[in-house]
Structures are given as C-alpha cells and as structure tokens.
Amino acid sequence: MRVVSLLFGLLLGFAAVAQSGPTPIAFDQLSATEQEMLKSVRAEWPQMTVEKQQRLRHSAERWAAMSPADRAGAQERFARWKALTPEQREGMRARFDEFRRLPPEQQQRIRHSFRKFRALPPEERAKLRQRYDRMSPAERRAFVSGALAQGRAQRIEQYFNALPEAEREPTREMLRSFSIEQRRTYRRHDRGLVDVPHKDAFRREMLGMTAEARARRLMEIAAQDESPAH
Numbered sequence: 001m002r003v004v005s006l007l008f009g010l011l012l013g014f015a016a017v018a019q020s021g022p023t024p025i026a027f028d029q030l031s032a033t034e035q036e037m038l039k040s041v042r043a044e045w046p047q048m049t050v051e052k053q054q055r056l057r058h059s060a061e062r063w064a065a066m067s068p069a070d071r072a073g074a075q076e077r078f079a080r081w082k083a084l085t086p087e088q089r090e091g092m093r094a095r096f097d098e099f100r101r102l103p104p105e106q107q108q109r110i111r112h113s114f115r116k117f118r119a120l121p122p123e124e125r126a127k128l129r130q131r132y133d134r135m136s137p138a139e140r141r142a143f144v145s146g147a148l149a150q151g152r153a154q155r156i157e158q159y160f161n162a163l164p165e166a167e168r169e170p171t172r173e174m175l176r177s178f179s180i181e182q183r184r185t186y187r188r189h190d191r192g193l194v195d196v197p198h199k200d201a202f203r204r205e206m207l208g209m210t211a212e213a214r215a216r217r218l219m220e221i222a223a224q225d226e227s228p229a230h
Helices: 002-012 032-037 050-065 068-082 086-101 104-118 122-133 137-161 165-177 180-192 196-207 211-226
Strands: none
Touching (some): 086 104, 104 122, 137 165, 180 196, 180 211
C-alpha cells in the first residue's frame, strides 16, 4: 500500500526531528543503553553528521520504549528496508518527503489508515502487499484514494450516529446545502469548540437559522478566523 510506503520512514526513525547542535557528540558520551544499542555503528560514528547521529539516538530511544511485539514488527520492517535497492530506498524517502508536505488533516487520515493496516492479521497484510505490488501506478493511486474515501465515509457516519436521531437528517440537509467553502468554515469552527455541549449549541444555532442567516454567520466566522487578532 502507498500508505505503507509513505509511513515506512516514520517507523524507521526518519520522522525524527533533528535537534540543532553545532558539534557532534562523541560515542563515549552516549548513555550506556545508547552505546549498547548503537555499538554496530561505533566505528562510523565519528564520521557521521550531527543530524544522522541524532536520528540514530532517537531511534535507539524509541526502540528502548517498545514492547516485544513492537520490536518484532520493527525488525521485520527493517529487514524489508535492508532488502531494498538504493533506488527503492530513495523512492521511499521521496514519498516520505511528500507525506510531510501534505496538510495535517490528510497526514492524520493516512496515519489512521496505516494503524488499521497494522492491526490486520499477518496473512491479510501479506495479501494486501502482494495485491498492491501487482498494481500499476494508476491502480495504486486509485486504491489509496478509495481507502481514504472509505475512511472519511466511516468517520462521517460515526459523526451522524452520535447526533440525536431527530437532528441527523436536518443536519445532513444543512451540510449538503453549504458550498465547499462554507462546509470548510463550519467544520473548522466545530473542531475549534472545546467540548460536546458547545458543539451541540453551535449546530442547533445553525439549524434554527434560515439559509441566508447561516450564510451570514459563516461569513462572520470566516472573517474572524482570518483576522490577525484571532
């Protein structure tokens, strides 16, 4: 799955944000745990960049915090990574850079899909990988788009199921009547409210308005969001 490709770097430590520091750290200055976990790269350590040293230290910290099951999964992923050609690794790094440029909401959707993939039994994950490997680039894009759309549909259904039954259909009709920009403004404002009672009050306020009043209210909210003081 493209989701796997995009997030594979996260699981190998590529998502670590390197801490700034003008000078490299000597291997002997690492903690005993770090030295033990990084002993295989001790000889190359002095020649590494500060950024690479920090990535390896971060990976060592994450490894130390993992459960046995998580470690087994990481070892499996690392074995697959080592089996890749340099060109394949470069392609995965490029996809990770692409992932980091995505909007936060889309990143979250991809992470959610990847967590669902990891929760599958190993046999099902293997079948999905084999199926994905046989796809053309166009088929892969369609597969990922479909998975993301399915995830969005599930979240939307969960949202409406949580509403009082009498308000579900009126809320659907109201949201359908909005333009794309109005819908974005509504969702953004709803997400910014601190708790369910405030969200309910906002929704009911909007449901009680005429279409013209709703449009004016959403314009006011959008203007407030764009104001420097907001």
